[in-house]
Amino acid sequence: MRNDKTAMIYFPDAAHASSLKVVQDPTSQIRGFYFTKSQISKIEALDYANNHAVYFLFSDLEEPNVYIGQSINGIFRIKSHLKEKDFWRFGVLFVTDNNSFDRVSIDYLEYYFIQEFAKTQYNLENTDRRNKAPNLNLFNRSVLKGFASHIEFLLEALGISFNPIEAMAEDVHYFNAPGSIQARIYLQDGKYVLQKGSIIKKPISSAKEWSDGGRFFKRYMRYFETYIDSDQAEIIDGQSARLLKDIEFTSPSTPANLVNGHSNNGWKFWDGLEEKRKEANQ
Template identity: 60%
Template structure:
């Protein structure tokens, strides 16, 4: 059975409201975040297999040639056979949310480029490929989009798996840049509609119910909002302990969290206190409690146990 749905997304850079309904009008689901000041957008989502809707879907703005393919690793082979999936485009490979990471790449033959990552990159669990129906993404387009999204994701909680962090912007005319920026903005909205947020600092518009402090000796506080874990302004983050260089993960934890610490400082979300510590200047959003726990402690931590009272709250809600 094939299912076709439309989504109306009302979005600015800080809030998103989404309404989904079946084309026959039977089922309606509403997801709301934030305040009602927003710009309206409309996209369509197509589910090739209704019983597998969470693992395989196609998203497209009805006014645009851009379409996106969302797929888990196990469903990759099904995307290969779909129309337009071999066009030039940009793709994102994501890990699980407990330790969120992303690889961003470009492809002149769409999904076929990702085949190599099935063997070479073990970290990813699901991917998103964006192409155009008329195959209008040329080399400059995908080169710029790769550059743009590497810069944008470097400001978020996601750890970048790219070796080349693309610090040099592609050369282009002002006319080309205006067009490509509009493509990038549109892709950011489609990513948001698929549940991938590029937001780091957020504006608090809802009542905060629960605060969770770090253990004694660590000056940090976490709270919950809209299902996300927010590390509060003025929390102190720390570079990883030097001893983590010698861990059995071959220094991956040390490298990942050193980069994360440096990105928060470079983006203006935190300011250095000394060579080892920095203080957050903004609230920063995470999808799991373990990443902020590691950032604040400098060690690998189970966030549910690290933040005082968080584990108890979860157990109470599950009982």
């Protein structure tokens, strides 16, 4: 069965091609607007940007965060987040050309993607995790899942991956955690993938008193609990859990912190990783 697709990308401002773009699957009326904070005002002038929408706000930090929302007036809703939410660096807004999204559609899509991103390496900024599905009939649910599939494809086309691809052992180089820590990572497509079966730990209790005001403790406790709640890890004891799937990260430090419960320099933490980087830079 064929699995190839085509996506069209339009750059409204060629001078800012990396920070402002419009993407669309030619077989669908769903259109996505990718923008950084500095380019958000330019989205307002684009066709259909004020239609009913579901949107995603992403950080570009080492620990990737995402906020998922809905809007009946497109980009105007996101502008309010410039002051309300400081974590995000770029966003993606999805609408339909014919404004076929209605309140039911965007409500379901918000619910659907909150559940899907909860299963990934992203840390959800949503305080309401939408644990109860909207009440839809069978036909509406089928149509909206089709919409969700198109949006997932467009997110992937923009480099926002839901799951790392399983790698074959002979194709990758593994880096083990030091000492008795049972964990290892491998590199793939520029990402650092913490392997299934690795043991993650709750952050050390003393981190509550660190000079960062306890932010490290809260962040990594939230990660730990999210992996348990989304069935990506199973509890071993009161302080540790075992990953049930590979999870990718944008830096080696985040998985190092997860498996050690402490703040680490990921390049120095994983055995051989610093040496590998030096070789690549020669």
